[in-house]
Amino acid sequence: MKKERKQSIKYLLDADTEKPILEQLYIAHGVATDQLRRERHTLFQIRDSFNHLTSRDLDADTLLRYMFNRRKQADWPKLGDRAKKLESVLNELTAPQLAALKQIYLDLDIPSDEFLFDQKRTREIADRFQRFTGTSIRGYVLVAVIVAKRKRGLWVRIREDAFSDIAELA
Numbered sequence: 001m002k003k004e005r006k007q008s009i010k011y012l013l014d015a016d017t018e019k020p021i022l023e024q025l026y027i028a029h030g031v032a033t034d035q036l037r038r039e040r041h042t043l044f045q046i047r048d049s050f051n052h053l054t055s056r057d058l059d060a061d062t063l064l065r066y067m068f069n070r071r072k073q074a075d076w077p078k079l080g081d082r083a084k085k086l087e088s089v090l091n092e093l094t095a096p097q098l099a100a101l102k103q104i105y106l107d108l109d110i111p112s113d114e115f116l117f118d119q120k121r122t123r124e125i126a127d128r129f130q131r132f133t134g135t136s137i138r139g140y141v142l143v144a145v146i147v148a149k150r151k152r153g154l155w156v157r158i159r160e161d162a163f164s165d166i167a168e169l170a
Helices: 018-029 040-054 060-072 095-108 119-133 139-151 164-169
Strands: none
Touching (some): 018 040, 018 060, 040 060, 095 139, 119 139
């Protein structure tokens, strides 16, 4: 019995018909990909419209992962000035809560991007955060804070591969 190879996320949609539909829905809603994890209702609207128009049955997180992948490949539209302005997620936590979240991030020792599409880890972060702080905040909000801090260079980068230290030294 031959094992099926897992298809890359970048080939999830048909480039000629489905991808342009998703791009137009994304542009019409005007919420940047980085903000869609936080703006779940918008992500769900995009998903529902996309599935209706294409007769597909894809979940919201898969579509978001596709958008992130295409963006990393420089093959996704930029919203620029058209993007809706949302209050920074960094303002949602107090200094002690940020310190607790940073410790959770360091203890997990996993690159921040890996949290974006791992619901199990997202729940783990929320559970740990509640145990440490006594405050319940949705996991996707906490992940958004971790990613924002990391991408702005405010928190350390967790090694992405075994040779990253060597590459940095070279």
